Amino acid sequence: MLLRFLWIFLIVMGLSSPIFAQQPVIAPKAGDKFKLAQSYEQNGDYRNAARVYQELYANSPTDMNFQGVVRSLSSLQQYSSLLPLVNERLKKFPTLELYSLHAQLLWRTGKTADAEKSWETALSMTTKNPVDFQYIAASQTALRISEKAISTLLYGRKQLDRPTVFADELSQLYAATGNYEKGISEVMTIFTATKNSSLAQGRLSAMMTTPKGKEYVGSALENAASNGDYTTQKLYLWFLRESKEYTRALEISEKIDRNNGLQGRELLEFADITSRDNQYDISLKAYGKVIDRGKNSPNFQSAMYGYARTLDNRLQNSTTLSEKDINEVIDRYRTIIAQFPNNQISADCQYHIGLLAFERMNDQSLAEKEFIRLIKDFKGFPVVASGMVKLGELYIIQDRTGEAEKIFVQTVHEYTNTNLNQADKAAFFLAELEYYRGAIDSASEHYAVLAAxxxxxxxxxxxxxxxxxxxxxxxxxxxxxxxxxxxKERQHKDDEAIKLFQAVVEKAPESDLAEQSLLRCASIDFRRNQQQTGRDFLTKLLTKYPDTIYGDKALLDMGNSYSAEGNKAAAIQAFSDLLAKYPRSILLNEAREKIRKLRGDV
Incomplete structure (x- = not known):
């Protein structure tokens, strides 16, 4: 916190001034020695850096050399050694910046009364430039004496006769001291003057980390929003969302929308945000309020689509999927298509109907019909390319590879300019089909084009x-x-796939493909919830190939399998084995996080 203060301090230290004025170009030998000191400093060898900087300063007391001495001795916390140099330099250059540094060193060495005098001297040298006061306050903030920094800035505000100056700095200092009331007041001063919501939200968030601070922020924003100002009400709405007071937030959103004649736009924005935050119930209520205004509302279609997508997303995140719920979402999509038959939103709805039929209902016949309807009725819309790729995947599952190739070729031909990612995906599937049937050389050529x-x-x-x-x-x-x-695995013909993977293990037992095959067998069994047989494949992998490069992945999958069965002890053991045996694995953080969750630490 208060990083800005420190930056000001560092920046000002480097500015051209009577103390730190530019000096003549360093002579070659001195220049080489200065570069040596810089090198020591950059590498963290502050002791040698300080030694060389002090030698340079003794021979040539320039600003550049002095700054090097200050930085290196400060890094070593040798404030007592630095203080005499600053005392001596003050005799020649009695400036605000040097007195601030002098006060800082005196404070660090326990001479607080003398430090106060040096800060008073620095304050007596201030001009009408706000940076002078910020500089002095920064030297006090660096010592974590926030109250003194506050006094300095309040004095500066009075001297400059500018009631809003230093509001941002003061808001942070008040927050650091727990004075939320004054901190919030300063934030609102900035906000009233600038209407900068992002800055205000950032400063208020820092105060909302404690229950007391959160209470103060909420009370202050509620009072401020009562005047009807649009931007202040939006800030209060942000606070309510952050505090998860969604019912009250919806009330405020509706009030903002009504008072400003926004015709549902504010409610729609609120619904979109809460939907993205996975707050589906309150999001659906907000969409519903827009939908209830009727088809003539300018935001009716967007609300209808948002409502359907939110239902869909809630469905996807549900552990149990009922056909009734799925059909409700599909009916919502069909209603939108019927009312708005030829636009991007309806095209998206048609795509999602096909996706639900394919991936959630596992109704391949219905999915095929819906994707074909998408291709026929919404030709040219970018989302059609996504539907064509999904239709091609469906054909692969059904062993209709010829039709799959045709649809992939059509996708590449028709949608490279409007949906390149899906066109590339179709091209990748074409290469995959060659790979699957053993045309490795031809597949490689096509993979190379895509990889480039x-x-x-x-x-x-x-x-x-x-x-x-x-x-x-x-x-x-x-x-x-x-x-x-x-x-066979892509076709979801799991038993056939496992037999073929096992054949690879038997055919080439010492190959990397044999190890991968055992992993794939386990993955198939885990997907169909055959946990024990899946773990048997992993045990075989770890036993037969103790030096396998896939050991960390095997242990992670093993732990996930035990966790799925509710066997926390075995899961923790598997994840712990991963940490112990594979200390450089990229899966370490994931394993640690899983252990913490299983232990209830998060």
């Missing part, structure tokens, strides 16, 4: 495929067997 297009989403996937192919180019038959197993 680093701005595309498919680039990383293509690069991973190229790496896999390159690592196994000496065992192409094994790779083709592995690809065939992956194909």
């Amino acid at each position: 297009r680093t701005e595309g989403d498919a680039s990383n996937d293509a690069l991973q495929r190229l790496t896999l192919i390159d690592q196994n180019k000496q065992s192409m038959d094994t790779l083709k067997s592995f690809a065939a197993a992956e194909f």
Whole structure:
């Protein structure tokens, strides 16, 4: 906190002034020595830096050398050694900046009464420039004597006769001392003058970390918002959302909308924000209030779509999915399409109907019909490309690879200019189909094209495929067997996929593909909730290949499996084994977080 103060202090220290005036160019030898001191300082060797800077200063008492001495001795906390140098320099350059530094050093060495005198001298040298007072306050803030910094800035405000100057600095200092009432007052002073909501929210957030501070902020904002000012009411609305007082927040949102004639726009914004925050119930209420105003409302369609998407998202985050809930969402989407048959929102609705049928209802026949309807009725809208890719994936599952290829080719041809990411995804699937059927060389060529297009989403996937192919180019038959197993896995033909992966293990037991195959077998079983057989595959991997590079992933999956069964002790043990055996794993943070959650620490 109060970083700005410290920056001001550092900036001013480097400004050209009578104390720190520019000096003639350093002679070559001195220049080399100065660079040596800088090098020591940059590498954290402050002892040697201080030694060299002091030698330079003794020979040439320039500002640059003096600053080096100050920085290095301060880093070593050798304030008593620095104080005599500052005393001596003050005789030649009695400036506000040096007196502030002098006071700081006196305070650090226990000479507080003398420090007070030096700050008083510095204050007597101030001009009409606010930076003078900020500089002195920064020297006091660095010592964590916030009350003195507050006094300095209040004195400066009086001297400058500017009631709002230093409001930002004072708000932070008051917050640091727990004086929330005055801190909030300063924040509101800034806000009233600038209407800078982001700054006000940041400063108020710092005060809302304690119950008392939160109470003060809420009370102050409620009182301030009562005057009907739009921006102040919006700030109060932000506070209510941050405090999770959603019912009251909805009331204020509706009031803002009504008083300012916004025709539902404020309610729609509130609904969108709370939906993104996963506060689905209050979001649906807000959308409902806009929808209730009727079709002639300018925000009716957006509210209808937001309502349906929020229902959909709530459904996706639910642990249990009922057909009734899914059909309710689909009916909402169909209502929007019927009322607004030819626009982007309706195209999105049609896509999500197909997605729900495909991924949630597992109704492939309905999904196919809905995606085909999307392609036919909304041709040209970017979201159609997403539907075409999903339709291609459906065809792969159904073993209709020829039709899948056609739809992927069509996607690339028609949507490269309007939806490049999905067009690239379609191109990736075309390469995948070649890979699955063993046409590795041809697939590699297409992967290479996608990998080179680093701005595309498919680039990383293509690069991973190229790496896999390159690592196994000496065992192409094994790779083709592995690809065939992956194909069955993509088709959700789990038993067939496991048999083929096991065949890879038997065919090439010492290969990396054998280790990956065991991981994939476990993954399939975990996905279909066959936890014990999944763990058996991982145990086989860890036992048969004790030096496997996939050991950390295996232990993470093992822990997740135990956790899914409610076996906390076994899960914690698996995650702990990961931490102990793989101290450089990229999965360490994830494992630690899971352990904390299982222990109830978070």
